[in-house]
Amino acid sequence: MTERKAFQLRISAEVLAATQRWADDELRSLNAQIEYVLREALRKAGRLPRPDTRPEAEEEEQ
Template identity: 55%
Template sequence: MADRKSFLLRLDPAVHDALAHWAADELRSTNAQIDYLLREALRQAGRLPAGAVGPRPRGRPKADS
């Protein structure tokens, strides 16, 4: 998997709670929800880089047989 950058994000507690609830509704982690929303905003604005690696597929990885 490609390396990921990590950084500190300060959020208003009410915004964090709303994001966490939204993420739970869509069966994502809060981090994955933020990543999804940022990618969607970039895509809609025409600013998502062509080489941007998408998120990992949801669910468990397939077992090697």
């Protein structure tokens, strides 16, 4: 499992409320939504590798 670290975030009330509504719409916690948005931005910027294809699919082919 990936190591998790706590991080304090200062954010405007307006951005926080909008992010909470977005998280609610996508049935995620606020924390999970923030991490999801950050991961997507990092992938698009080429700063984080894309997730591998389904590992079980590769195992089935062998």
